[in-house]
Amino acid sequence: MNIKTVCPPEAAEPMTFAAAELSGYLGRMLAGEGGELSISLGIKADKEKGLPDWFSVELGPEGGSIVGNNARSVLLGAYDCLRRLGCRFLAPVKGYEAVPAITRQALSLSYEHRASFYHRGVCIEGADSRENVLDFIDWLPKVGYNSFFLQFKSPYIFYARWYEHRGNPLREPEPFTRLDALAWMEEAEGELKRRGLLLHKVGHGWTGEVLGQEAQSWDAAPEPLAEDRRPLAAQVDGQRGLWKGVPANTNLCFHNGEAADAFAALVADYAKENPNVDYLHVWLADEYNNVCECEGCRQTTPSDQYVELLNEIDRRLTAEGLGTKLVFLLYQELLWPPVQARLTNPERFVLMFAPISRTFERSYQVGGDPPHIPPYTRNRIILPTSLDENLAFLRGWQGQFAGDGFVYDYPLGRAHYGDFGYVKIARVISGDVKRLRELGLNGYVSCQELRAGLPNFFPNYVLGRTLMDEKADVNRLLEEYFSAAYGEDWPLAADYLFQLSGLSSTDYVNGKGERRDGETARRMEDARELCLDFAAVLDRHRGPEGWATPFWELLDYHRDYVLKLSRALCRLAQGEAERAGESWAAFRDLICERERELQPWLDVYRVLEVTEKYTGFRPGQL
Ligand SMILES: [Zn+2]
CATH class of the missing domain: 3.20.20.80 (Glycosidases)
Incomplete structure (x- = not known):
C-alpha cells in the first residue's frame, strides 16, 4: 500500500519524524493491502499555556488525521494510534516490538486524549x-x-x-x-x-x-x-x-x-x-x-x-x-x-x-x-x-x-x-x-x-x-x-513472575531491616524451589527451532540469575556472611560471563554495586 503522510509547510522536525514513523509502521502492517492511504498531521495549540500533551486521532480505511497541541504531541499521537492498532513497543532494544499485519478495514479510530501529567x-x-x-x-x-x-x-x-x-x-x-x-x-x-x-x-x-x-x-x-x-x-x-x-x-x-x-x-x-x-x-x-x-x-x-x-x-x-x-x-x-x-x-x-x-x-x-x-x-x-x-x-x-x-x-x-x-x-x-x-x-x-x-x-x-x-x-x-x-502462554509466565514477586523483598535487598532475617531466608528458599519447578515450563517453550519468543529465552537466563542471587540472599539472611559472600561471587561470575550477549537487559555494574553496597554482601571476606 502507498502511504501518504502530509505535514503543513515548514513543519517542525518532530512532525516530519512522526510522518516517517507512521509511514514505516503502517507500511509494514498494511503490506498485504493495495491502494493509497492519506494521513494529514497538524497542530492545534491550546488557548492556555503549560497544559500537558494532547492529541486527536481520526482514522478510517481511506486515511485521516492526527492533530496535537505541539509537534511532540503529534508524534505521541502517532505512536498511540499504532498501539491501538496492535503495535507493542516492548523494550528500549532494537527489534523488540510486535507489529501485526492488519487490513484496511481495521483502520477505524476516532478519539482524543490529554496526557494525565505534564x-x-x-x-x-x-x-x-x-x-x-x-x-x-x-x-x-x-x-x-x-x-x-x-x-x-x-x-x-x-x-x-x-x-x-x-x-x-x-x-x-x-x-x-x-x-x-x-x-x-x-x-x-x-x-x-x-x-x-x-x-x-x-x-x-x-x-x-x-x-x-x-x-x-x-x-x-x-x-x-x-x-x-x-x-x-x-x-x-x-x-x-x-x-x-x-x-x-x-x-x-x-x-x-x-x-x-x-x-x-x-x-x-x-x-x-x-x-x-x-x-x-x-x-x-x-x-x-x-x-x-x-x-x-x-x-x-x-x-x-x-x-x-x-x-x-x-x-x-x-x-x-x-x-x-x-x-x-x-x-x-x-x-x-x-x-x-x-x-x-x-x-x-x-x-x-x-x-x-x-x-x-x-x-x-x-x-x-x-x-x-x-x-x-x-x-x-x-x-x-x-x-x-x-x-x-x-x-x-x-x-x-x-x-x-x-x-x-x-x-x-x-x-x-x-x-x-x-x-x-x-x-x-x-x-x-x-x-x-x-x-x-x-x-x-x-x-x-x-x-x-x-x-x-x-x-x-x-x-x-x-x-x-x-x-x-x-x-x-x-x-x-x-x-x-510471551505469546498465547503468557499467563504461565505471569503466574510464575507473580509468585516470584510475592517472595521478594525490595526493602531487604536495599539494606532496610536486619540482615539476619528468618522470614527472608525461608522466602528465598521458596523462590529457589519455584525456579527449579519452572524448568519444565521453559522446556515446553524451547523447540528445535529455538525459543517460542525472545522473552522466553530471557526468562531462562533470569531463572539462572534468580537461582544464584536467591541462594546468596538466603545465606545472608541466615547469618552466614562468609558463605553468602561465596554465593554472591558465583552470582557475579554468572552475570559477568553472560553480559556480552544480554547487555541491554541487565546493568551488571549496577546490580553488583547495589548488592554489595546496600544488601551487604562482603566478597572481600573470600
Ligand atoms: Zn558557613
Missing part, C-alpha cells in the same frame, strides 16, 4: 553504552514519555562505567575519552530534539565547580582543593575541605557571599550557553549531614540559603532575558521547608520532590493528617523512611510554593533488584502515579538504570503508559504487554 520522564543512571542511550530515547515517546534527563553537564560517568567495564573483571576497558562522551551527548540531544522531547540537564556538580573542581561524577577529585577556594567550602567538624574527597558531595559556605555569587554566575553562564536545555537542575551536594557549621550559616537554615541562592540565579537569568526553567530539589536537608526565604518569581521554578529513602514495598499513601515535620538539627538529620513522613515535608514546601512540580523517584534505580518478578514493583509504580494528582504533583521523572529489563521492561512500560493515562489499569497493561512478549 512531566513524564526518565533520568539516566547506571552504566550505559552509546546505543543504550539512543535506543532508550527512541523508546520514550513510543510508550508515552516526553522528557529525558542527562545528568551533570555531560553524562560522561554513565558511559565511562560501561566502556571501562567497571565491576566486570572478565572484560578489558575499551578505548573511550571525554571527547567521545561529549560527541555522544550532542548526538543524544539531537535525537531528543528530533522527537521534541524535553531536555533536563545537570543537577549535582555545581558545588564542586564553585570549588574549582570539575564535578561530572561522584568520583574523587584528581587535584587537591586550591587554598584560595577553601574558604568557600562548608566547615564541618571545624574543617573546610572536599567531603571525603568528592567534589559533587561537598557543600558550600553560603554565608560567604563569594560562594553564592560564584554559584549563580556558573548557572547563569551555563543557561546562556545552552539554550537547548529546557529544565536546568540546580542542586547542592549529594550527601547529607555535611552542611556548613560556621557561625554565619548557623543563623539560618540550608533551605533558606538555598532559596536565596535560587532567587539570585533567577535575577541573573531574567536580566539576560532567559526563559530556562530551574528545577529545585526537596531532598535530605532541603526536605525541611525554609523558615523565612521565599521564591520571588515562582514561574521560573519547578519543585522536584525526591523521597529517596522511602520504602518500595507499597505505594504512596494519601489521607489522614500528615505527621509533624521533626525539628531541623544541623548535621544530625535522620532521613524519613515512612511515606507519611516524606509527604509531610512535601506538604510543608507546598504551603509556600504553589508552582509546577513533579516527583523524582527511584523504583527502577536500586529497588527493582529486590523484586525478582518485576510485577510487584510495576504495581507500586502504577499506584504511585495514580496518587500524584492528590499529592499536588504534575508528573514523574524516574531516576533509573536504563537497562532495567530483566526479566522484561514491564515496570518501565507501566510507568510511561500510566503517566500518559492515569486511569490505565495495571492488570490490563499486564495482559497487553505479556501477551505480546
Whole structure:
C-alpha cells in the first residue's frame, strides 16, 4: 500500500519524524493491502499555556488525521494510534516490538486524549553504552514519555562505567575519552530534539565547580582543593575541605557571599550557553549531614540559603532575558521547608520532590493528617523512611510554593533488584502515579538504570503508559504487554513472575531491616524451589527451532540469575556472611560471563554495586 503522510509547510522536525514513523509502521502492517492511504498531521495549540500533551486521532480505511497541541504531541499521537492498532513497543532494544499485519478495514479510530501529567520522564543512571542511550530515547515517546534527563553537564560517568567495564573483571576497558562522551551527548540531544522531547540537564556538580573542581561524577577529585577556594567550602567538624574527597558531595559556605555569587554566575553562564536545555537542575551536594557549621550559616537554615541562592540565579537569568526553567530539589536537608526565604518569581521554578529513602514495598499513601515535620538539627538529620513522613515535608514546601512540580523517584534505580518478578514493583509504580494528582504533583521523572529489563521492561512500560493515562489499569497493561512478549502462554509466565514477586523483598535487598532475617531466608528458599519447578515450563517453550519468543529465552537466563542471587540472599539472611559472600561471587561470575550477549537487559555494574553496597554482601571476606 502507498502511504501518504502530509505535514503543513515548514513543519517542525518532530512532525516530519512522526510522518516517517507512521509511514514505516503502517507500511509494514498494511503490506498485504493495495491502494493509497492519506494521513494529514497538524497542530492545534491550546488557548492556555503549560497544559500537558494532547492529541486527536481520526482514522478510517481511506486515511485521516492526527492533530496535537505541539509537534511532540503529534508524534505521541502517532505512536498511540499504532498501539491501538496492535503495535507493542516492548523494550528500549532494537527489534523488540510486535507489529501485526492488519487490513484496511481495521483502520477505524476516532478519539482524543490529554496526557494525565505534564512531566513524564526518565533520568539516566547506571552504566550505559552509546546505543543504550539512543535506543532508550527512541523508546520514550513510543510508550508515552516526553522528557529525558542527562545528568551533570555531560553524562560522561554513565558511559565511562560501561566502556571501562567497571565491576566486570572478565572484560578489558575499551578505548573511550571525554571527547567521545561529549560527541555522544550532542548526538543524544539531537535525537531528543528530533522527537521534541524535553531536555533536563545537570543537577549535582555545581558545588564542586564553585570549588574549582570539575564535578561530572561522584568520583574523587584528581587535584587537591586550591587554598584560595577553601574558604568557600562548608566547615564541618571545624574543617573546610572536599567531603571525603568528592567534589559533587561537598557543600558550600553560603554565608560567604563569594560562594553564592560564584554559584549563580556558573548557572547563569551555563543557561546562556545552552539554550537547548529546557529544565536546568540546580542542586547542592549529594550527601547529607555535611552542611556548613560556621557561625554565619548557623543563623539560618540550608533551605533558606538555598532559596536565596535560587532567587539570585533567577535575577541573573531574567536580566539576560532567559526563559530556562530551574528545577529545585526537596531532598535530605532541603526536605525541611525554609523558615523565612521565599521564591520571588515562582514561574521560573519547578519543585522536584525526591523521597529517596522511602520504602518500595507499597505505594504512596494519601489521607489522614500528615505527621509533624521533626525539628531541623544541623548535621544530625535522620532521613524519613515512612511515606507519611516524606509527604509531610512535601506538604510543608507546598504551603509556600504553589508552582509546577513533579516527583523524582527511584523504583527502577536500586529497588527493582529486590523484586525478582518485576510485577510487584510495576504495581507500586502504577499506584504511585495514580496518587500524584492528590499529592499536588504534575508528573514523574524516574531516576533509573536504563537497562532495567530483566526479566522484561514491564515496570518501565507501566510507568510511561500510566503517566500518559492515569486511569490505565495495571492488570490490563499486564495482559497487553505479556501477551505480546510471551505469546498465547503468557499467563504461565505471569503466574510464575507473580509468585516470584510475592517472595521478594525490595526493602531487604536495599539494606532496610536486619540482615539476619528468618522470614527472608525461608522466602528465598521458596523462590529457589519455584525456579527449579519452572524448568519444565521453559522446556515446553524451547523447540528445535529455538525459543517460542525472545522473552522466553530471557526468562531462562533470569531463572539462572534468580537461582544464584536467591541462594546468596538466603545465606545472608541466615547469618552466614562468609558463605553468602561465596554465593554472591558465583552470582557475579554468572552475570559477568553472560553480559556480552544480554547487555541491554541487565546493568551488571549496577546490580553488583547495589548488592554489595546496600544488601551487604562482603566478597572481600573470600
Ligand atoms: Zn558557613
